[in-house]
Amino acid sequence: MSTTKIQFRRKVIVIVLLCVAVGGAVVRHYATPGTTTRDIATLLMVLWVPIIGNVIAWLISKRPRRAPSAPAVMPPSxxxxxxxxxxxxxxxxxxxxxxxxxxxxxxxxxxxxxxxxxxxxxxxxxxxxxxxxxxxxxxxxxxxxxxxxxxxxxxxxxxxxxxxxxxxxxxxxxxxx
Missing domain, CATH: 2.40.30.10 (Translation factors)
Structure with a gap:
């Protein structure tokens, strides 16, 4: 499996879970408190939680990095x-x-x-x-x-x-x- 296929699949999974979470938030907003529908909508919103770590890691990888500084004194060799x-x-x-x-x-x-x-x-x-x-x-x-x-x-x-x-x-x- 090539790296691009894996990256594409990860993006699709993130988008699907984000849509499920947004859909859960909309259903929860309009559901009556204390009903099973509201509880299921809350559960759908929680499906987004495992993806948060991946999104944060992706954002960190996009941050520009500084070149490592050269050591002040070269060790003996x-x-x-x-x-x-x-x-x-x-x-x-x-x-x-x-x-x-x-x-x-x-x-x-x-x-x-x-x-x-x-x-x-x-x-x-x-x-x-x-x-x-x-x-x-x-x-x-x-x-x-x-x-x-x-x-x-x-x-x-x-x-x-x-x-x-x-x-x-x-x-x-x-x-x-």
Whole structure:
């Protein structure tokens, strides 16, 4: 079903319910108080209530929006950090994926992640050298660069245990060597 058909159907429903509500208001106005006709007319007027939220949402969507303001200070990024500068040596054990078809070695290249200790995460990156691959389930020693080493290094003392977060999944467990 295309979006235009859905929008057309919604408009028709709103118009029909509005007409029913207006008709109910007219009947209620001329009906004798306390009669069944007046009660049914009141009920017809109430049919309009669920549509009010849709009408308000439509009006809000028609309101002009301002462009989002640019942040005052750009957050630091590895793109501006330059060459890889290791800050810690760690041992990572990559978790096995849920699907056996995804159980492939970690290919060479640069990987960005968050290293999580308790409930604190620190942006980091590591490099798998060309011609090398890391097997899942086996520990591998790697060098890690922190985006903010002054903040992260005090938390990553020798023997500290952490998890590796990429996106919304923890992909590895590690410890500082």
């Amino acid at each position: 590895f793109d501006t950090a330059g060459a890889f500068t290791p800050h810690a040596r760690v041992e990572l054990t990559f978790r096995k994926p849920a699907l056996p078809s995804q159980d492939v070695p970690i290919a060479p290249g640069e990987y960005r992640c968050a290293l999580v200790i308790d409930k604190e995460g620190f942006s980091a990156r590591w490099v798998v050298p060309p011609g090398d691959a890391l097997e899942r389930g086996k520990p591998a020693a790697l060098e890690v660069e922190f985006l903010s080493p002054a903040v992260a290094q005090p938390k990553f003392a020798q023997g500290a245990v952490f998890r590796v977060l990429i996106g919304d999944s923890f992909i590895a467990d590690g410890r500082v060597l």
